[in-house]
Amino acid sequence: xxxxxxxxxxxxxxxxxxxxxxxxxxxxxxxxxxxxxxxxxxxxxxxxxxxxxxxxxxxxxxxxxxxxxxxxxxxxxxxxxxxxxxxxxxxxxxxxxxxxxxxxxxxxxxxxxxxxxxxxxxxxxxxxxxxxxxxxxxxxxxxxxxxxxxxxxxxxxxxxxxxxxxxxxxxxxxxxxxxxxxxxxxxxxxxxxxxxxxxxxxxxxxxxxxxxxxxxxxxxxxxxxxxxxxxxxxxxxxxxxxxxxxxxxxxxxxxxxxxxxxxxxxxxxxxxxxxxxxxxxxxxxxxxxx
Amino acid sequence: xxxxxxxxxxxxxxxxxxxxxxxxxxxxxxxxxxxxxxxxxxxxxxxxxxxxxxxxxxxxxxxxxxxxxxxxxxxxxxxxxxxxxxxxxxxxxxxxxxxxxxxxxxxxxxxxxxxxxxxxxxxxxxxxxxxxxxxxxxxxxxxxxxxxxxxxxxxxxxxxxxxxxxxxxxxxxxxxxxxxxxxxxxxxxxxxxxxxxxxxxxxxxxxxxxxxxxxxxxxxxxxxxxxxxxxxxxxxxxxxxxxxxxxxxxxxxxxxxxxxxxxxxxxxxxxxxxxxxxxxxxxxxxxxxxxxxxxxxxxxxxxxxxxx
Numbered sequence: 251x252x253x254x255x256x257x258x259x260x261x262x263x264x265x266x267x268x269x270x271x272x273x274x275x276x277x278x279x280x281x282x283x284x285x286x287x288x289x290x291x292x293x294x295x296x297x298x299x300x301x302x303x304x305x306x307x308x309x310x311x312x313x314x315x316x317x318x319x320x321x322x323x324x325x326x327x328x329x330x331x332x333x334x335x336x337x338x339x340x341x342x343x344x345x346x347x348x349x350x351x352x353x354x355x356x357x358x359x360x361x362x363x364x365x366x367x368x369x370x371x372x373x374x375x376x377x378x379x380x381x382x383x384x385x386x387x388x389x390x391x392x393x394x395x396x397x398x399x400x401x402x403x404x405x406x407x408x409x410x411x412x413x414x415x416x417x418x419x420x421x422x423x424x425x426x427x428x429x430x431x432x433x434x435x436x437x438x439x440x441x442x443x444x445x446x447x448x449x450x451x452x453x454x455x456x457x458x459x460x461x462x463x464x465x466x467x468x469x470x471x472x473x474x475x476x477x478x479x480x481x482x483x484x485x486x487x488x489x490x491x492x493x494x495x496x497x498x499x500x501x502x503x504x505x506x507x508x509x510x511x512x513x514x515x516x517x518x519x520x521x522x523x524x525x526x527x528x529x530x531x532x533x534x535x536x537x538x539x540x
Numbered sequence: 541x542x543x544x545x546x547x548x549x550x551x552x553x554x555x556x557x558x559x560x561x562x563x564x565x566x567x568x569x570x571x572x573x574x575x576x577x578x579x580x581x582x583x584x585x586x587x588x589x590x591x592x593x594x595x596x597x598x599x600x601x602x603x604x605x606x607x608x609x610x611x612x613x614x615x616x617x618x619x620x621x622x623x624x625x626x627x628x629x630x631x632x633x634x635x636x637x638x639x640x641x642x643x644x645x646x647x648x649x650x651x652x653x654x655x656x657x658x659x660x661x662x663x664x665x666x667x668x669x670x671x672x673x674x675x676x677x678x679x680x681x682x683x684x685x686x687x688x689x690x691x692x693x694x695x696x697x698x699x700x701x702x703x704x705x706x707x708x709x710x711x712x713x714x715x716x717x718x719x720x721x722x723x724x725x726x727x728x729x730x731x732x733x734x735x736x737x738x739x740x741x742x743x744x745x746x747x748x749x750x751x752x753x754x755x756x757x758x759x760x761x762x763x764x765x766x767x768x769x770x771x772x773x774x775x776x777x778x779x780x781x782x783x784x785x786x787x788x789x790x791x792x793x794x795x796x797x798x799x800x801x802x803x804x805x806x807x808x809x810x811x812x813x814x815x816x817x818x819x820x821x822x823x824x825x826x827x828x829x830x831x832x833x834x835x836x837x838x839x840x841x842x843x844x845x846x847x848x
Contacts, residue, residue, distance in 0.1 A: 377558060380825050382784025389818065392806045393566060469683045473788060476685050477803065496689060496792075503693055510686035517681040 268530035275526030278519040285516060289335040298326035300333040301484040309502040319504040321495065327505060330486040331512050337487035338513075341398055341480075342467035345405035350460040352406075353413025358452070360414070361421030362444055371418070375411040383408035387470055388479075396479040398487075404474065405467045416459050420452035420536065455536045458527055465520035472513050488513050544837050544844040552826060559822045560612075563815050564605050617819070618812040620805075627816040630801060635820065638797040641716055641790065642782050648721040649782075650775060653728025654768070660729065661736035661767075662759050672729065680726035684785050688719040688792040716793050720785040724778070731774045735767035742766075769839055776832015783821055 261267040269275040288295065298316075304324035312319040318327040360371035378386060387404035394400035424430065425448060433443055468488075474480040475489020476496070483490065488509040495505030528534050592598050599607070611618070617627035660672035692715060696704040703712045739745065740763055748758045787799030794800075798817055805813035837843045 373558075377555065380829055381822070382781045384784040384787060385818075385821060388787070388802070388806065389566065392814065465681065469681070472683050473685060476683075476788075477791070492686060492689075499689055499693060500697055506686070506689060510683060510690070513686070514678070514682050518677060521677055521681060 265527075265530050269523070269526045272526050272529075274522045275530070278523035278526065281515075281519045282523060285335055285519075286339070288332050289339050292333045292336050296326075296329035296332045298329040300325065300330050300486050309498060309505075311502070312504055318508045319502065321491070321505045322498050322502065327491075327508055330491055331488065331509055334486040334488045334491055334509065335512075337398070337481050337485060338468055338471055338489070341402050341471050341487070342405060342464050345402040346409060346460050346464045346467050348402075349406040349409045349463075350413050350456060353410050354417045354449070354452075354456055356410075357414040357417025357419075358421050358444055358449060361418035362425060362440070362448065368418075371414060375415050375418075378408075378411040379415065383466070383470060384473060387474060388477075391474060391479045396482065398481055398485075401471055401474050401480045405470055408470065409463050409467065412463060413456060413459065416537070417452055417456050420455060421448050424448050424451055454531055455533050458524055458531075458533070459537060461527070462521065462524045465517040465524075468513060468517055468520075472509075541838065541844060545834065548830065548833055548837075552830065555826060559826075560609065560819070561605070563818045563822065564608055566811070566815065566818070612819075617816045620810055620813045622808040622810040623804075623813060627812050630813060631798075631816050631820055634797050634801045637795060638783075638786055638790070638799065641713065641720070641795065641797060642779075642786050644713060644717045645720040645724060645785070646775070646779070646782055648717055649724030649728055652721070653725040654732050654764075654771065656725065657729040657732025657771075658736060658760070658764055660733045661740070662756075664737060669733075672733075676726040676729050679722045680730075682722070684719055684723055685788045685792045687722065688715065688789050691715045691719060692793070712793075712795070716789045716795060719789045719792075720782060723785060724782060727778060727781070728771060728775065731771050732767060735770045736763055739763045739766045769836060772835050772839070773832050776828050776830075776835070779825060779828025779832075783824055 262271060270279050302325065304320075306324065307316075307320050308324040309322055310316055310320040310324075316326050316328065318331065321327055321330070356371055360368040383405075386408040387401075390404035390407055391400050394403060421444075430443060430447060433447060438446075471480055471487065472489030472492065475487045475491075476493045478490075478493050481487035481490040483494070491509040492506045495502070495509070498505050528537065589598070608618075615628060617631070619625065620627055620630060623630060656672050656675070660669040663669045692704060695702045695715060702714055703709060736759075740759075745758060745763060748762060749755070783798070786797065787802060789795075790797040790799035791803050798820060801813065802817040802821075804810075805817060833843075
């Protein structure tokens with residue numbers, strides 16, 4: 251594509267172009283793509299296996315053979331972070347995707363049909379809204395028991411209120427538009443209205459909200475992992491690495507510094523990318539309705 | 541105002557009952573029998589029945605709930621199963637530490653957040669604004685337990701200025717407050733900035749400019765006062781958020797407190813303690829929202845009359 255070909259112009263005007271051609275969106279997009287590739291290809295590209303313990307080289311500071319050092323069992327920190335991306339990303343992305351789907355359904359039904367169901371959903375949402383996600387997640391994990399499945403469940407439920415609330419607000423602001431009334435009078439069913447006319451218009455803010463929540467979910471997963479309630483050894487996740495590393499913090503701080511840094515940078519990149527998307531789609535006002 | 545307060549308090553009743561039912565339900569949602577954790581291996585079913593009866597777990601659910609509620613009204617939250625003490629004693633011992641930490645963190649993040657947000661808003665799109673916004677982004681994305689550990693590594697181990705953990709001296713409060721406070725600061729600063737920028741678009745601000753008031757005076761005396769409204773609400777709503785932060789941070793710094801107690805109870809499957817902690821946290825969240833609403837109503841008559 252040269253700089254004045256028609257395809258280049260079309261790309262520049264598209265949403266993808268508007269996001270990726272800004273410095274923020276471009277850098278964040280490149281980072282996230284690389285991270286996703288690393289997570290996908292981890293078994294083939296990590297310099298060392300993630301679970302082979304070699305106590306003779308335990309707790310080594312970063313060096314040429316082990317760029318980010320080794321942990322208390324002599325495992326390569328870099329390789330474990332790369333594998334950890336698999337766990338941390340898949341857990342948070344899966345949890346948030348399911349949460350978005352359920353939240354959208356609940357929110358759309360509540361907003362569209364109103365009545366008793368709406369009041370019930372709103373009350374539940376308001377209640378869980380005032381409790382911090384980490385507390386909701388901690389309680390849920392306590393009930394279901396530690397592990398990755400319960401971490402996913404806990405994250406999904408902790409963020410459900412947010413998506414339900416936002417979708418409901420979108421549907422409420424859309425459903426009294428004239429074109430919806432017209433479609434109803436033409437004999438369209440409620441299902442048709444909700445799925446063909448309301449949802450597509452409500453989709454963008456909810457998806458972006460979901461994307462930003464994925465960043466928070468990565469932190470939540472790391473926190474649960476840090477409490478020893480997430481991924482169980484030897485499976486590496488960024489949180490679990492810091493959990494076992496916290497005992498070594500004074501002796502071998504790199505075990506905990508690098509996974510934490512990865513979490514922070516990843517979440518910042520997700521936020522920057524989300525920000526670029528919000529700008530490109532011009533929906534900041536809509537996001538605040540929730 | 542009085543009728544608003546009464547209406548607002550009445551609203552708390554159904555919320556309280558819902559929350560109490562959820563908290564009460566936890567012990568029954570747990571797969572497996574909590575009593576099994578208490579039994580020695582090889583105990584007979586009769587012994588199990590005795591222990592079950594001692595904790596009142598053999599009665600119908602509704603009756604158990606009402607009993608629990610009745611005892612709660614008398615200030616009795618039962619006895620800790622593993623820690624073997626009245627739950628109320630454990631709470632009384634730990635809550636002051638959490639209050640101190642939470643209060644200090646709230647104060648710190650409110651003052652710093654409002655200052656940073658105002659600074660960003662009156663320098664909109666300038667270097668200072670961009671710097672503050674970048675700081676906010678970083679501050680709100682660092683995992684708090686990690687930040688806590690790094691601060692501990694730097695100030696306690698490398699520099700030796702502050703104690704590593706515990707809660708014996710006031711210096712021990714500094715790092716935990718910083719850790720929770722930075723995330724909170726980001727939240728307050730963002731809310732302040734948005735609210736100030738919105739207020740600056742209002743007609744009355746235009747009028748003040750037309751009257752020839754200096755810009756700084758308008759921003760700091762008039763715009764800021766208006767902009768603080770939504771900030772107060774957010775603060776009230778986010779009391780729970782501060783408490784959530786306290787749970788992690790207390791654990792990291794090995795401070796006594798509600799969070800540490802809760803984590804300990806979670807790990808030991810000590811359900812009465814768990815229920816007690818959650819109840820306290822829930823009450824704190826409800827009070828926070830209440831205070832936020834009341835302050836808002838006191839500042840803005842429209843809020844008082846809108847709720848019917």
